[in-house]
Amino acid sequence: MTFSIVAFDSGSESWGIAVASKFLAVGAVVPWGRAGAGAVATQAMAELSYGPKGLELLAEGIAADQVIAQLAGGDDEREHRQVGVVDSLGRGATFTGASCLDWAGGQAGDGYAVQGNILVGQQVVAAMADAWGSRSGEPFERRLLAALAAGDQAGGDRRGRQSAALRVWREGAAYGGVLDIAIDLRVDDHQTPVDELTRLLDLHDLYFGKPDPATLLPLEGPLAAEVVAALNQLGYPADESTLAEALATWAGVENYEERLVPGKLDPVVLQQLRHQAADLRR
Known part of the structure; x- marks a missing residue:
């Protein structure tokens, strides 16, 4: 019911997730992250405990693929789950259970993991990975959003559109510099949520962007x-x-x-x- 990208940006030491779905308030369920540790997207028949448990494992320095192995290993419903992880070193890994509804699958590499289920087809994940790879050098949050938009344009969730979210974690990056959440934008219910998320990111840049010296x-x-x-x-x-x-x-x-x-x-x-x-x- 969801497509997402989990990624790491070495230049800014940031971890982030962009996600969209035909599901109310997907940003309240899928994206989890912690500066210095990594990020986790839990989806399909989402097990929310994968978020905090995954972050604890990542904070211990465990590699992304091993985090997935530990999360899914003790889960009797793992074949209905989907999860993407990027660890503290930027290694990406993704898992799709055999019982996830078609089309379901993922692609991972250095610095990213892309995954989706109940999609129009494999082209959604492929388009997201291509967009991510072709936007190196752009601001991290814009790369994430470009990948999400590419998946949306490729057809996205085959049931339609409803919500989207963008979250980025970076040490001391919150308003006032106390917390580590750099961007936390959600579109909970909208006919074109990815477009609306783009509008919100533009506003975020206007109000909270740093001046170019x-x-x-x-x-x-x-x-x-x-x-x-x-x-x-x-x-x-x-x-x-x-x-x-x-x-x-x-x-x-x-x-x-x-x-x-x-x-x-x-x-x-x-x-x-x-x-x-x-x-x-x-």
């Missing part, structure tokens, strides 16, 4: 004057001496605080400030 603009001269004028227009009193404080207050209200850099201005933030000021003038 190469594009930062010095917040001085005519630009500072423009920002002061826009902030005053929007109801955030500012002058040259209070610009930084007023900008921080506006950014906090509008949820752009992650993009603030002292003495600089992210062009993404500038664009949003200009749009708001222009909308008020209309």
Whole structure:
């Protein structure tokens, strides 16, 4: 009833899962991960305990294929299960029980595991693996989403579409830098969940993406004057001496605080400030 990719990105030391299904709130069931340990996707007749149990085994340094062997070995219903695992070193492994509903199967390699059941055919898994392999160098979350979209475009779940999710784990990557969940986006019930997930990821990048240092603009001269004028227009009193404080207050209200850099201005933030000021003038 589900197709997913579990993967590892060595450049950012991230683990992630993208999943879609004709199933309500698939993100509440399938994806499990932990920074520094690995990630597990449990699906088909999903055994939710595979998630936390798998992560404990991964945290001990056990290889992905051995994690699957231990999870399935003591499970009398294993032939109805499907699971994909990527371990702390990026080794991928996948398992599909013989009783999973057709089409069901998977493909794994260095850094990824792709699997699905009740699919229109093997082409779904093949398309996902191809998309993953062809997007090296792109941001990790975009690679995951591209692989999911490729599976969706290849036909996906043969029963239709309902939900999708994207989760990425990286040390200290959560909002505020305390927890390890970098991205946690879910579409629980939607006619085109993968498209909606793409929209949500775009919003996530807008609000929580890190500024590109190469594009930062010095917040001085005519630009500072423009920002002061826009902030005053929007109801955030500012002058040259209070610009930084007023900008921080506006950014906090509008949820752009992650993009603030002292003495600089992210062009993404500038664009949003200009749009708001222009909308008020209309």
